[in-house]
């Protein structure tokens with residue numbers, strides 16, 4: 001069972017700077033939509049940020065990001081500048097989940113090695129650069145059902161504290177259709193991964209991906225182009241799950257962001 005202790009949501013207005021403006025949610029787990037002068041090169045930490053020909057870019061902020069972020073900007077004439085911005089903190093829920101297969105809560109070394117190999121596949125999918133701005137379709141909630149888990153919550157599985165939860169859980173009967181949240185390309189479609197079960201990663205361009213896991217069925221394959229609303233799979237409980245649900249995740253490259261924030265910042269047109 002899941003117990004929500006508290007929920008806090010911040011909505012932050014643009015952090016304006018001379019060369020770069022930021023809108024969306026400049027907060028932990030947030031998705032930021034930036035505007036720069038066309039031709040600018042921007043770096044956030046070690047991540048080069050792709051910028052559209054008309055100067056738009058996306059930026060994902062990690063759940064545990066510090067209070068201040070910094071963008072390095074090199075304009076088309078070679079001028080370098082540093083743009084600092086304030087990142088609003090968020091408070092995270094604590095969620096207790098019981099009835100999870102114990103072998104997947106405390107995996108043995110053999111299982112750990114397989115999980116490590118699968119994590120590398122996921123990482124490669126997250127880091128695949130796609131320069132078609134599919135994200136411009138905006139995003140829809142991918143399945144109907146009850147919200148049964150939130151992004152960022154501290155998870156206690158079968159009584160053991162675990163890493164933070166990386167997505168939005170939507171509970172529904174096995175077989176409930178799962179729709180592509182936006183136009184995109186299937187960068188990973190993998191059956192029966194150990195932790196995530198039947199798994200899909202969709203690439204929406206400019207670093208933004210969505211993730212669909214624990215499905216009973218996968219209905220797309222690697223390289224497929226999908227349109228927003230296409231049925232790509234069905235709700236299940238494969239992998240580390242204690243009941244049928246879709247775990248819907250979102251990443252900006254390898255940074256997990258809050259899917260509910262994504263839906264709020266880039267709603268479907």
Ligand SMILES: [Zn+2]
Pocket residue numbers: 149165166167168169246247248
């Ligand atoms: Zn989940």
